[in-house]
Amino acid sequence: MSELESRLIRCFSSVFPALTPEEIRAASAESLAAWDSLAAVTLVAVVQQEFSVQIDLLDLPELDSFEAFQTYLRRLAACGGAAGSQ
């Protein structure tokens, strides 16, 4: 498991404390009833703090799964963001 993935799992776990790491990896807005708009905004806030990145709230619709967050953070890191380097 990469460092990015383990830190992202911690972020998800803080918002969805009932999920196991395995369930978190498979989590998506479609499959998880608790993933409502409030949870989505909270997730973004937590991820921003944890990875010291700025997530554009207009990108919220795109961030609809654990996988999508991971891809987004990798893209930010590739563009010179701090996500991958911490």
Added chain:
Amino acid sequence: MIEALELLAQPFSKEDPEFRVFLACGFTPLHVRTFLAAELRIRLPQHRVGVSTGLFGDLIGNIERLEPSGVHALAVVVEWEDLDPRLGIRRLGGWRPSNLPDIAESAEQATARLQRVLLKVSRLVPTVVCMPTLPLPPLFWTAPDRAAYFELHLHQAVASLAASLSEQPGIQIANAQLLGEVSPPNQRFDLKSDVITGFPYTLPHASRLSGLLARLIANQPLKKGLITDLDDTLWAGILGEDGVNGISWHLGSQTHMHGLYQQFAASLAGAGVLIGVASKNDPALVEQAFERSDLLIARSDIFPFEVHWSRKSESVKRILDTWNVGADSVVFIDDSPMEVAEVKAAFPELECIVFPKSDYQRIWDLLKDLRHFFGKPLLTEDDSLRLGSIRNASEWRESIQSAASSSDDFLRAAGAVISFSLTRESSDARAFELINKTNQFNLNGKRLSESEWLNFFSDPTAFLLVVSYEDKYGPLGKIAVLMGKSNDCRIWVNTWVMSCRAFSRRVEYQCLRYLFEDIAADAIVFDYQPTSRNGPLQEFFASLLGDPPAGEVCLSRELFSKNAPPLFHHIRKAVHV
């Protein structure tokens, strides 16, 4: 944020009491709710903290619909758009110059409505209010450098509301200046978040605002006394070396910060904080120094003076004994790190601070820290009597120990007057304070939260008896409080406390005589529980019952009449029911 969420995910103990807070705001509460719940959980670890919220965009309606009995505290966060939606950015309603008079008038009406509902609800639930923290939008026609008339008008309306509410015993207003120190105004507003999600704060602002609200809701116990050194602390210089006229605290001698400290200590004394002196010095010289007319704290503001060459920890012990308070309620300040270390070793619970002489900024910070330790929600008449009554109690103890006559003769000659005030209202702040800080003569050691205190009086059979005392040595002020319920000829007493300053004067017997005679009780049932500190109350019950009781006590009028000692007080009574 992640720490706050993880903290909130930790399981509660089902046995812990609930502490429910209603967060009233017009915006999406989102992270403020999370941070507030986490901050409260840290401050109230033995409680099951819950934070509930209301509807979006209806701050005042949320408070109006609140069922006060369902919550233990109310936190209200006002923003400009709660006063008129056009003062926010999410609703477009017109910023033409011709709209401004209407916006100002509408905001004034909203503040009046807010005031009405807060006055009503704060009588039943402790309330914390934070006035607008975000900038007004650029709706005025002046350049931003210049304050606009309507802008000032709006600020005035909010300031008037805050000032008026701050006088209410059940309301605390969050300090905007303090919030400004920890959350700079230009780093608070998250415009994009406001537009997209309805949550207008940056995360740091949400966190700091929530921390402030939590501190106001879950107040830490206040300190009661300050013990200060003299040389290079209360004044600059060494009295024994520089002489009475050589010590200073003035601008000209660049020792002004000591003058500021004197002024501050006098301010604390005026607010009822006990001030004592522990100084290794010549007592005669200290006497002379306190005769200087330019000193900003009077000799009469300080009691006792421990001035000699013995260890500071011995001085501190004697002062604590005279005040009859625990070390955890006192702050000790001395310029010598060695003296501070010696005292700290003897009293680990004491808050010990090295006076940062010649460091202006750190002295300034010290004064602010002391306000945190000693800050009071409001001043009562008893605050001005406290030091005098401790002197009185000290003189009383010395007199009764040296009196040649019997204690009956001594008490008769004291000319004591006891005033009873019977009420069914919760407005007596001193009574609430006394209940929550008295340990020795305390029926069961139970503390009351503000909401428990307010709710108690919703029962029509509930009463509050407040007892004041004075004698030829001076007034002690309000020294005893008894809360209970009366039904037919029986009284149930839930709470009974008496200040240790009133010991040995038979005030406690007079309280019971009042209940038996004036409320016409045949029997009184006490919710008594022995604690590690209520020995004086245990001895009192033993004097009436023969043995110290183990649990609930039922005292009949006959038994009281048979075992109570002679009472010599003059009695004054006031009934407000």
